[in-house]
Amino acid sequence: MKFTESMLMSYSQPLSATEDGQCKNAIRMVADALKTLGFTDDNKDITPLYSDTLAYSLKMRRSSDSRNIKLFVQGSYANNTNVRTESDVDVAVIQEEVFRTEYRSSGTLYPQSDSDYNFRTVPAAAKSFKDEVQEALEEKFGSDVERKNKSIKVHGNTYRKDADTVPCRRYRDYRQDFMHDVSNFIGGVVIYPDDGGIIINYPEQHIANGRKKNIDTNYHYKKMVRIMKKMRYLMEDSCCIAYSSAAKNVNSFMLESLLWNIEDSWYLDNCGTYRKVFAFSQLIATLQNRENDFLRYKEANGIKELCPKPSDYTNLCNFINQLASFYEYE
Structure with a gap:
């Protein structure tokens, strides 16, 4: 790996x-x-x-x-x-x-x-x-x-x-x-x-919600967010067009919001005792299995829809699938 x-x-x-x-x-x-x-x-x-x-x-x-x-x-x-x-x-x-x-x-x-x-x-x-x-x-x-x-x-x-x-x-x-x-x-x-x-x-709600999420997940939430964002930048800089294009079609706030929707217990169960390599692999698999849920997810402010347009949903699903390939085989 x-x-x-x-x-x-x-x-x-x-x-x-x-x-x-x-x-x-x-x-x-x-x-x-x-x-x-x-x-x-x-x-x-x-x-x-x-x-x-x-x-x-x-x-x-x-x-x-x-x-x-x-x-x-x-x-x-x-x-x-x-x-x-x-x-x-x-x-x-x-x-x-x-x-x-x-x-x-x-x-x-x-x-x-x-x-x-x-x-x-x-x-x-x-x-x-x-x-x-x-x-x-x-x-x-x-x-x-x-x-x-x-x-x-x-x-x-x-x-x-x-x-x-x-x-x-x-x-x-x-x-x-x-x-x-x-x-x-x-x-x-x-x-x-x-x-x-x-x-x-709603930037103030975003800050408050992210802070609460991080505390409630024993500070694992923002660690996973930083890893996810770093992966996006690495994909964007990749010479592979599929990876680069997928990364450019989503933004960092969208990914931070996506992970905000994952329940607190997931972070506590998967990040508490295992290594980050394992935890991030599990996170990618979880997101792939929950793509249908993206349509009901909210931004990290808890108010606006994560995917208000069909293209937002398509781009986010494509990014997660390309991320899985990038993470395992790049």
Whole structure:
């Protein structure tokens, strides 16, 4: 077998302390740039959303117009599932005082509207929040700033990693609230890509769910996720077109979510006393046997479907089957 115990052990390891510090630097550099827009952090420390995560967070405000924003590290660094040291650090910058709501529609038994919560619609700002953030970053980092469809990249150097800043707006889903309680909502974020449309994500739920899953599986869950992600990168770099193509048609978040759906007892039974080579072999076999279940699986946030499109399901099944071949015979 190509993959030895020592190799899989190294693949399963978490981030180093150095990268931990670079996550803090990513938050700090974005926060410092936003101070040029009049925001202040009131000299607060950068702290993680949870004490045992790298999801560093910072709240800022602007007293002149009562604006509030929240910054936090999201993605693989925040979830401590990163396996490539050169990966970008994702920093969400969330507008909190202006938000998008979701209500039960007028055709339902208990419809809702803004008036139930004393909300009012505000006119569109002359300049988008993304434009504001971009200008602030450019003022501080100059030509190191590059605008992307959904984010604004700040290219790194010896002090900081590449950082993808994601300006977004708070999303509030009140459909499960029947008491007109302003604070009783499922919170997400809304991203407005440059090419149109909207994207609703739940990064905070992703972090919380991944943390709980890892604790409940005696910390085996994220080890298996890191190995799975490493395998994907190895397949993507393979000279075999079938492996490379299969890897490119899925993303790391999809694989992390796939493994989140595997019950806790599986990790405790298969990873607790056996070597990682054995455990990962068993994981691949389990996933192959459960392909029909992929259609009912959720993302790691527990809200969105893992495979919302038929092509997502096809690509995921193909990846698992190609992974089985790659793992055994490459």
